[in-house]
Amino acid sequence: MPTVKQLKKISAKNTKKDIKVMLILSMQGTSPIVAGKETSGHGFIEMIGARNIFDSFKGWKAVTAEAIIEMNPDYILIPSRDMHKNSKVATITEHPIFAKTTAGKNKNFVIDDGMAMLGFGTRTIFSAYDAAKAINK
Amino acid sequence: MMSKTFNRFFRYITFKQFTIFNLLSIILIFIIGVGISIGSFEFSVLKYFNNSLTTLEEEVLMNIRFPRVILAAVVGAALSMSGACLQGLFRNPLADPGLIGVSAGAALGAAFSIAMSAEFFPDFLLTPYLLPFSAILGSAFVISILFIITRGFGFEGMTYMLLAGIAINAFAGVGIGILTYISDDAELRGLTFWTMGSFGGVTWTLIIPAIIIILSTIIWTLRISRKLDLLQLGESEAYRLGVDIKKLRFDIIMSSAIIVGISVSLTGMIGFVGLVVPHLVRLFGGVNHHYLLPCSALTGAILMVSSDLLSRILIQPAELPVGLITSAIGSPFFLWLIFRMRNK
Numbered sequence: 206m207p208t209v210k211q212l213k214k215i216s217a218k219n220t221k222k223d224i225k226v227m228l229i230l231s232m233q234g235t236s237p238i239v240a241g242k243e244t245s246g247h248g249f250i251e252m253i254g255a256r257n258i259f260d261s262f263k264g265w266k267a268v269t270a271e272a273i274i275e276m277n278p279d280y281i282l283i284p285s286r287d288m289h290k291n292s293k294v295a296t297i298t299e300h301p302i303f304a305k306t307t308a309g310k311n312k313n314f315v316i317d318d319g320m321a322m323l324g325f326g327t328r329t330i331f332s333a334y335d336a337a338k339a340i341n342k
Numbered sequence: 343m344m345s346k347t348f349n350r351f352f353r354y355i356t357f358k359q360f361t362i363f364n365l366l367s368i369i370l371i372f373i374i375g376v377g378i379s380i381g382s383f384e385f386s387v388l389k390y391f392n393n394s395l396t397t398l399e400e401e402v403l404m405n406i407r408f409p410r411v412i413l414a415a416v417v418g419a420a421l422s423m424s425g426a427c428l429q430g431l432f433r434n435p436l437a438d439p440g441l442i443g444v445s446a447g448a449a450l451g452a453a454f455s456i457a458m459s460a461e462f463f464p465d466f467l468l469t470p471y472l473l474p475f476s477a478i479l480g481s482a483f484v485i486s487i488l489f490i491i492t493r494g495f496g497f498e499g500m501t502y503m504l505l506a507g508i509a510i511n512a513f514a515g516v517g518i519g520i521l522t523y524i525s526d527d528a529e530l531r532g533l534t535f536w537t538m539g540s541f542g543g544v545t546w547t548l549i550i551p552a553i554i555i556i557l558s559t560i561i562w563t564l565r566i567s568r569k570l571d572l573l574q575l576g577e578s579e580a581y582r583l584g585v586d587i588k589k590l591r592f593d594i595i596m597s598s599a600i601i602v603g604i605s606v607s608l609t610g611m612i613g614f615v616g617l618v619v620p621h622l623v624r625l626f627g628g629v630n631h632h633y634l635l636p637c638s639a640l641t642g643a644i645l646m647v648s649s650d651l652l653s654r655i656l657i658q659p660a661e662l663p664v665g666l667i668t669s670a671i672g673s674p675f676f677l678w679l680i681f682r683m684r685n686k
Contacts, residue, residue, distance in 0.1 A: 231529070231532040232532075235540040241660070259660075266661075267535050267540060268661060270406045270543070271383040272659030272660075274402055300545075301545055
């Protein structure tokens with residue numbers, strides 16, 4: 206069972222590495238909608254000790270594909286809405302936008318249950334611990 | 343067939359209108375050039391010509407920026423062209439593609455696929471094609487309802503058709519409202535951004551079929567210009583001059599439904615272009631449809647490519663929904679139009 210202490214320890218390690226991360230909420234029919242500053246997604250990214258590449262704006266916003274390629278995230282976090290419908294996540298990870306980023310090349314997608322990641326309930330600490338471990342390879 | 347269309351085109355337009363047509367074509371090519379040279383990923387497009395682009399730059403140019411600009415041009419042309427056709431058909435300056443309920447139907451289909459895909463659709467259907475496909479089904483559904491209640495678009499009087507369109511719009515509004523109400527946080531944001539329009543997330547595989555269908559429908563529609571001119575004399579006059587009104591109505595509504603349905607399915611709701619552009623074009627050069635239809639298509643493409651350019655670069659790295667920009671340009675113009683009509 207991970208504790209807050211363990212999470213802090215691993216996230217401190219991550220902070221030193223300066224890992225670039227983005228969190229995608231949804232990308233159906235529009236540009237990807239990602240977590241900006243002052244969102245639960247941003248909070249989650251800070252919690253695992255990574256750096257949100259889209260911290261120049263507030264709230265959940267759509268960003269251009271070019272911006273994602275330019276910012277070149279190392280890891281992409283995807284809160285999945287329905288754990289048994291993994292194919293939906295696959296349509297995101299296989300999208301050509303990500304193929305050219307470090308995350309896409311190395312298949313660095315961290316997928317977890319949306320409520321666990323962003324619900325900020327009791328499960329969040331476990332989800333954050335797993336994500337922090339996943340990006341600390 | 344093709345050459346006949348073009349011969350007619352040159353017989354019915356004046357020199358001034360021909361000049362405007364050429365000018366618009368040049369501006370369109372120029373603005374497409376500007377569109378593919380500017381973006382948040384910075385590099386010089388001119389490097390393409392001496393093959394010194396890196397693979398990453400080439401990827402961005404060919405697979406991300408270029409399809410986006412082309413789709414914007416085609417969608418702009420489609421919306422404006424169908425706006426011009428519908429204004430001619432209804433002989434009503436306020437007609438636009440949204441009026442007969444086609445875009446609302448497409449929106450309902452798209453909203454359904456955004457909000458319900460996790461619950462209702464089996465896994466193998468969850469592809470990038472799902473959303474456009476359900477949007478097209480939605481607009482086809484609306485068109486068939488219209489077709490049935492107006493008995494093959496043949497029912498006397500256009501007012502009936504317009505009222506049916508309003509009712510269908512309201513109905514689709516209810517559907518989207520219900521879907522908004524039951525969707526979760528992520529779906530809600532997806533819906534919100536989708537209803538404001540965006541050219542993001544396009545790939546060649548998704549847009550090539552759309553481009554082929556839209557362009558061929560546009561060229562096919564150009565052939566009815568003369569009939570639309572005659573229709574401006576009134577339905578009974580046009581009928582006596584040999585225009586098959588029922589067939590004309592069918593042709594225009596079907597072609598509008600096809601191109602608007604496809605456009606909305608790929609880009610979401612983009613308002614005011616179909617309404618404003620034909621008026622703008624009429625102000626410049628005249629009202630005959632041989633001039634109006636092709637020039638509306640060109641102007642629509644120009645407007646849309648520039649709006650998309652603004653949406654991409656105004657608040658980098660985020661993007662502004664393109665529907666906001668077109669509505670911001672369109673609604674003051676619309677007010678001015680109403681004001682001008684009252685003063686006449």
